Amino acid sequence: MSETISSQDRVSARPLRIVLYEPSGRGGVCHYTFELAEHLASATADVTLMTTEDYELAGLGRRFRVQFLFTRSLARRVLSYVRGSKGKRAPAAETTGTGAGPSAGAGALRRFRLRLLHRRALALFLWRRTRIVHFQWLADRREDRRFMESLKRFGIAVVYTAHDVEPHLSATPADRRELGAIYETADRIVVHTESNRREIVSTFGVDPAKVAVIPHGSYDFLFENAPPERDEARRRIGIPPGRKVILFFGLIKRYKGLEFLVEAFEEVRRHQPDAFLLVVGDIFAGDPDGYRDYRRLVDSLEGRRDVRCVIRYVPVGEIGEYFAASDVVALPYARTYQSGVLLAAYAAGRPVVVTDTGGLAEIVEPGRSGLVVPPRDAGALAAALTEILVDPERRRAMGERARELATDVYGWEAIAQKTIALYRSIAPPRGQGAERKVAVCP
Secondary structure (H helix, E strand, O other): OOOOOOHHHHHHHOOOEEEEEOOOOOOHHHHHHHHHHHHHHHOOOEEEEEEEOOOOOOOOOOOOEEEEEEOOOHHHHHHHHHHOOOOOOOOHHHHOOOOOOOOHHHHHHHHHHHHHHHHHHHHHHHHHOOOEEEEOOOOOHHHHHHHHHHHHHOOOEEEEEOOOOOOOOOOOHHHHHHHHHHHHHOOEEEEOOHHHHHHHHHHHOOOHHHEEEOOOOOOHHHHOOOOOOHHHHHHHHOOOOOOEEEEEEOOEOHHHOHHHHHHHHHHHHHHOOOEEEEEEOOEOOOOHHHHHHHHHHHHHHOOOOOEEEEOOOOOHHHHHHHHHOOOEEEEOOOOOOOOHHHHHHHHHOOOEEEEOOOOHHHHOOEOOOEEEEOOOOHHHHHHHHHHHHOOHHHHHHHHHHHHHHHHOOOOHHHHHHHHHHHHHHHOOOOOOHHHHOHHHOO
């Protein structure tokens, strides 16, 4: 019997032309976007990543295109050279996503330049018949919202992933107005957990039908090159043998609660004298008061034989070494929405202790892949860490379950399929929208 294929089926089988917009070029959202782009491309989507010229993952093999929209001006290149900091920069995802910015004059110049880059990008999208632009982070809220509106006028659908529903600890009325305008403009919004969906609906009045819950995937690619075994990793880092290592990993900011972990560690040491605290990550410089406080905290730990602090940005190729050296990963956050560190710990096969904030508790199977404690409670945090450290067999079993979850529940193949289904639900039909209006491109 012959099989007939409907025109709708033929359309759904065609590759979608997708652009992922990610202006930071390094850090957690950059790593997330790489994994998403790679697996969308593997699932037959035609994917272009639009990012910055010093893209951290440029050297990795990939199935998608990379377009360098964000480049440093000649003046900034010269200034960097004169200062002896050639090649270094503050990541856009940390300096612009919260609304903090430069002086009024520099800010106006920056926004004007960004507007020109957006016009260039729009012309490119029309020429390539792009159907969807998926924003992963924002270079500037107001300018990116205007860009979204321009895309929609030319029939290009807009998706925005709200990795953070709002700033973690200091959302102002202006923040909420700007974010509310972005949420109103986007055709669809992706969040990673049900708690995030509830918050964005209740806080911003977003239509629930507009919000898709798609999990944050695990970071398997960080461990593809077989990081060293535990003992070798510890030798390289400088951790004495026989220690039980608690890892805190990532950019140190106020909402991440490092101070509660340091306090809890003193209690852990009373029960586990061989416990060792490994703190890895740079201190966020965009918050001067926070930088001063955490610099003092880190300085107070220097010289201790049971603590090792690596205060710098860690390149992708070194990340696996720190997770390999750990026994348990601590996320003592005062507030958050989701964490790539948690999914990296799962990919490394390490149990976690997280606080019950944002969507973290939805990702952890209590007693199986980790433990959940109240935020800002150093005593509860200490008890949970001790509970995992005292029982090596249970610790091993929890790590195995974490690795299973990384592969099964938080594997990127399923996430890519859910994302493509979302795209197809809003993509303008061929012959309409961007493809119909391509003739306007100069």
